[in-house]
Amino acid sequence: MANDLLLPVVLLGGLATYLIRFLPMHAAERLNGRALPPWCHRFLLALGPSAIAALLALALADLLPIATFYAAAPAVLAGVIAVLALYRLTTNPAWSTLAGAIAYGLIHIVITV
Amino acid sequence: MTRTAPSNPDPGFGFGRGLVDSASLILGYFPIAVSFGLLAVGQGLSPLQALLVSAVVYAGASQFALVSLLAVGASPVSVIGAVAAMNLRHLFYGPALLSRLPKDGGRVPRPLLAFGMTDEVFALASASLTPRHTEMWLLGVQAGAYGAWLAGTISGALLAQAGNGRWPGIEAGLTFVLPALFLALLLPLLRRVNVVPLGLSAVTALGLSRFIPGHVALLVAMMVGAALAAWRSGDRDGE
Structure with missing residues (x-):
């Protein structure tokens, strides 16, 4: 890797990422929210849950490629069940996440060893 | 707003x-x-x-x-x-x-x-x-x-x-x-009222990711799901 390129690429890549995050927020702040029509407000409120559902679907799909679906499915299923169970018991996302990762890792080891 | x-x-x-x-x-x-x-x-x-x-x-x-x-x-x-x-x-x-x-x-x-x-x-x-x-x-x-x-x-x-x-x-x-x-x-x-928009978002992401990069599929899917949720809640509010 060309080390002399790294710094400018990192700085410009970081700037681009930052501006993508900041400029729409700045624009929305200047509008002060009041100029937005109700449908736009509803759309913005719905974006979060919608993004989480899409992120979850894509993350699970990465773990379940078609070619190895049946081999990978038991560990994924164990992880999902562990998350559901811990969430029901604790409603704490951190504990639920940890339980899911442990269950997935254990079943993965059992299957692959 | x-x-x-x-x-x-x-x-x-x-x-x-x-x-x-x-x-x-x-x-x-x-x-x-x-x-x-x-x-x-x-x-x-x-x-x-x-x-x-x-x-x-x-x-x-x-x-x-x-x-x-x-x-x-x-x-x-x-x-x-x-x-x-x-x-x-x-x-x-x-x-x-x-x-x-x-x-x-x-x-x-x-x-x-x-x-x-x-x-x-x-x-x-x-x-x-x-x-x-x-x-x-x-x-x-x-x-x-x-x-x-x-x-x-x-x-x-x-x-x-x-x-x-x-x-x-x-x-x-x-x-x-x-x-x-x-x-x-x-x-x-998860609520009964938003299961369909969330499901649509997930299915859209999965379907599109077979043909386009995942980050683009994510952007489209979240907008589609949010648009449906906004439309449905507008209908309920009589708008």
Whole structure:
């Protein structure tokens, strides 16, 4: 890797990422929210849950490629069940996440060893 | 804009509470950042350079792309273009969260809030924000996530530099951290009224990701799901 390129690429890549995050927020702040029509407000409120559902679907799909679906499915299923169970018991996302990762890792080891 | 709930920020939901509430993000970020540190050093970066990428770019998938593209000799313009394209989905995060932040109480400078607006911070805040939460709570969440990202990056980079091998069992468990986190964040949002929009978002993401890059599929899917949810709630409100 060309080390002399790294710094400018990192700085410009970081700037681009930052501006993508900041400029729409700045624009929305200047509008002060009041100029937005109700449908736009509803759309913005719905974006979060919608993004989480899409992120979850894509993350699970990465773990379940078609070619190895049946081999990978038991560990994924164990992880999902562990998350559901811990969430029901604790409603704490951190504990639920940890339980899911442990269950997935254990079943993965059992299957692959 | 019509607010759905009165704004009544509670000082108990400040920076410290945000840090505590970021535990799930810390759990999710650290192992991914370790993977990034391992990859970056494996591609020829020093641990400090890997940390620099995480500190400045702070955008998971696009950091992996940046390092990998530079390693294969891609032009700087194409690398920066790829990074920007992968992060276009963040365009909506700021306006979406601003509409839910309390109107009263202390304000955090927007340039500071914007820096930490990642997928997972947005997801956690979307799932958690109530009129009682303050802007400092969001900053606390962001600080926890950013700290974990930096700590994980340097840990992974130092591990790679030390020449340690990998641990297949732990690594396997770590691959499930993000799906588990997203599932845990989605569960409290599930209501009969939004099952269809959420399902549409998930199905759209899955379907499109077979034909277009995942980050583009994500952007389209979240907009499609949100549009359906907005349309349905407008219908219910008689608009």
